[in-house]
Amino acid sequence: MMYIKNPKEIEKRSFEIIGENIDEKRFDERELKIVKRVIHTTADFEFADILKISKEAIDTGIKAIKEGSNIVTDTKMAMAGINKKTLKRFGCDISCFIDAPEVLSLAKEKSITRSMASMIIASQDKKNKIFVIGNAPTALFQLAELIKSGILKPDLIIGVPVGFVGAAESKEEVKELGIPYIITEGRKGGSNIAAAIINALMYMIE
Amino acid sequence: MMYIKNPKEIEKRSFEIIGENIDEKRFDERELKIVKRVIHTTADFEFADILKISKEAIDTGIKAIKEGSNIVTDTKMAMAGINKKTLKRFGCDISCFIDAPEVLSLAKEKSITRSMASMIIASQDKKNKIFVIGNAPTALFQLAELIKSGILKPDLIIGVPVGFVGAAESKEEVKELGIPYIITEGRKGGSNIAAAIINALMYMIE
Numbered sequence: 001m002m003y004i005k006n007p008k009e010i011e012k013r014s015f016e017i018i019g020e021n022i023d024e025k026r027f028d029e030r031e032l033k034i035v036k037r038v039i040h041t042t043a044d045f046e047f048a049d050i051l052k053i054s055k056e057a058i059d060t061g062i063k064a065i066k067e068g069s070n071i072v073t074d075t076k077m078a079m080a081g082i083n084k085k086t087l088k089r090f091g092c093d094i095s096c097f098i099d100a101p102e103v104l105s106l107a108k109e110k111s112i113t114r115s116m117a118s119m120i121i122a123s124q125d126k127k128n129k130i131f132v133i134g135n136a137p138t139a140l141f142q143l144a145e146l147i148k149s150g151i152l153k154p155d156l157i158i159g160v161p162v163g164f165v166g167a168a169e170s171k172e173e174v175k176e177l178g179i180p181y182i183i184t185e186g187r188k189g190g191s192n193i194a195a196a197i198i199n200a201l202m203y204m205i206e
Numbered sequence: 207m208m209y210i211k212n213p214k215e216i217e218k219r220s221f222e223i224i225g226e227n228i229d230e231k232r233f234d235e236r237e238l239k240i241v242k243r244v245i246h247t248t249a250d251f252e253f254a255d256i257l258k259i260s261k262e263a264i265d266t267g268i269k270a271i272k273e274g275s276n277i278v279t280d281t282k283m284a285m286a287g288i289n290k291k292t293l294k295r296f297g298c299d300i301s302c303f304i305d306a307p308e309v310l311s312l313a314k315e316k317s318i319t320r321s322m323a324s325m326i327i328a329s330q331d332k333k334n335k336i337f338v339i340g341n342a343p344t345a346l347f348q349l350a351e352l353i354k355s356g357i358l359k360p361d362l363i364i365g366v367p368v369g370f371v372g373a374a375e376s377k378e379e380v381k382e383l384g385i386p387y388i389i390t391e392g393r394k395g396g397s398n399i400a401a402a403i404i405n406a407l408m409y410m411i412e
Contacts, residue, residue, distance in 0.1 A: 003347050003372045007319055010344075014370040043368050043393035044250060077398065080286035113213055137216075141209050162249050164220040166209045187249035192283065192398045 014040055022048045030058050030204055034182065037200040041192050050185045057156060057180040061130065061201045064155040065090050069129035071198065072122040073191075074098065074115050074161075078134040081195025086202045095128070097121045115139035123152040132158045134194030137166035144173045157181045158197050160189035220246050228254045236264050236410055240388065243406040247398050256391045263362060263386040267336065267407045270361040271296050275335035277404065278328040279397075280304065280321050280367075284340040287401025292408045301334070303327045321345035329358040338364045340400030343372035350379045363387045364403050366395035 004010050018036050022045060027035055031053055038047045068091030073079045079096045087094060097103050097118040107117040115136035122128050123146045131154050133140045140159050146152040159174045159181055161167045171183045182197055210216050224242050228251060233241055237259050244253045274297030279285045285302045293300060303309050303324040313323040321342035328334050329352045337360050339346045346365050352358040365380045365387055367373045377389045388403055 003344065003375065005317075005319055005322070005344055007344075010369070010371045017370040040370075041368065042248075042396060043370065043373070075286075077283055077286040077401070080282040081397070111211075113211055116211070138209065138211055138213075162247065163216070164223040164246070164249065165216045167249070169209065190248060190396075190398050191287070192396050195283070 011040070018045075021045055033204055034058075034197055034200040037196045037203075038193050041196040042190075044188070046188065047184065047193070050188060052175075052181075052183050052185055054175075054181045057182050058201070058204075060180040061156040061182075062205055064129045065092060065202060065205060067129075068092050069155065070095060070125065070127045071130045071132060072096070072119075072128045073132045073134065073194065074118065074139040075135045075191045077191035078132055078194040081192055082132075082198050083202065086199070086206065090202065090205070093127075095122065112142070113138045116142040119143050119146060129155040130158070130198075131156070132194045132198055134158075134160055134189065134191035135162065137161045137163060137170035140170035140174065141166070144170070144177055147177050147179060154179055157183075158194055159183045160193045160197070162189040162193075163187060217246070224251075227251055239410055240264075240403055240406040243402045243409075244399050247402040248396075250394070252394065253390065253399070256394060258381075258387075258389050258391055260381075260387045263388050264407070264410075266386045267362040267388075268411055270335045271298060271408060271411060273335075274298050275361065276301060276331065276333045277336045277338060278302070278325075278334045279338045279340065279400065280324065280345040281341045281397045283397035284338055284400040287398055288338075288404050289408065292405070292412065296408065296411070299333075301328065318348070319344045322348040325349045325352060335361040336364070336404070337362070338400045338404055340364075340366055340395065340397035341368065343367045343369060343376035346376035346380065347372070350376070350383055353383050353385060360385060363389075364400055365389045366399045366403070368395040368399075369393060 015036055018039050035048055071094045073096045076096050103117040103121050107114045116138045119139050119142040159171050168186050174181045221242055224245050241254050277300045279302045282302050309323045309327050313320045322344045325345050325348040365377050374392050380387045380389055
């Protein structure tokens with residue numbers, strides 16, 4: 001069977017098809033790049049409606065990446081999806097603490113989820129400036145608590161947990177924190193989407 | 207804010223909500239577990255319509271896992287999403303060859319994608335019995351070619367690449383190979399879904 005084998009060509013043609021299927025005028029040029037990359041990752045056009053990007057999010061996100069900030073993810077899967085080569089060019093580090101021994105013991109001690117404990121541990125290093133939550137609403141709720149209590153003040157929250165219990169509510173809470181955010185309203189989201197958003201921000205700079 | 211913090215409780219309640227929103231009678235008990243876990247991963251009910259499980263797929267998949275077969279994924283992301291603890295209990299190994307030096311040189315030499323080259327390299331080890339393709343249509347096309355030319359005869363193909371160029375076609379091709387398969391028809395799919403399907407199979411055995 002004949003098929004396109006050039007990854008760059010596949011991506012270019014994909015983005016054209018996506019553009020033909022959404023109302024591009026609803027977004028500015030940079031927002032559009034995020035929206036299109038998320039749809040590219042999911043083939044789900046609903047993301048054009050539910051992705052919400054706060055006014056300063058792209059500027060602060062790009063600035064943080066250019067400064068080589070640390071990125072924290074809630075899952076190994078989100079971490080795996082972020083382009084490491086590009087990340088390295090900006091000098092950014094990336095961490096996921098979910099399997100760290102101190103997270104396991106903190107979760108046990110406080111009877112909280114490992115996702116929550118991983119946010120508490122991440123908040124202890126002030127170099128962690130971008131928080132990428134793709135899976136666990138409890139991580140996002142915990143992040144919100146750390147911010148509200150003044151322990152943490154990140155540059156950007158990418159908050160796109162998926163699910164039926166708490167996911168939608170956790171993302172609504174992010175809107176009220178006064179921190180730049182990129183979220184998906186409602187139930188949809190995922191680690192793949194979280195990674196796609198960080199990648200879109202990085203590719204904007206290049 | 208009050209929220210459910212027990213991961214098991216969250217998952218249980220999520221599966222209940224999913225069950226209330228799909229026609230459960232369309233599936234047998236084991237199929238339903240796969241369908242529900244994929245919807246749990248995406249919050250996208252369309253997967254109840256586009257997931258296609260061939261007649262022998264669940265039996266051969268479970269048998270292969272019980273025998274401790276090797277699993278091959280096309281992306282690090284799919285690999286990251288598969289439950290390693292459970293995998294280890296069955297003695298299964300998991301590999302993703304996308305960054306392997308021999309894949310890079312083969313891709314360059316033959317002017318093919320790294321995804322394609324990774325399938326060729328994976329086909330050289332006969333212990334690789336379950337192929338999990340979550341992202342690259344070219345990987346799935348290449349896998350089909352290896353099977354049609356008699357080089358490879360896996361026990362199960364999980365073929366759920368996502369995208370606008372070749373993804374749907376690559377999955378249709380899988381149906382014609384005479385190999386048990388689990389696919390998503392059309393454009394939708396993804397590494398998260400690929401991982402969810404393997405996890406669903408493993409949790410069925412436990």
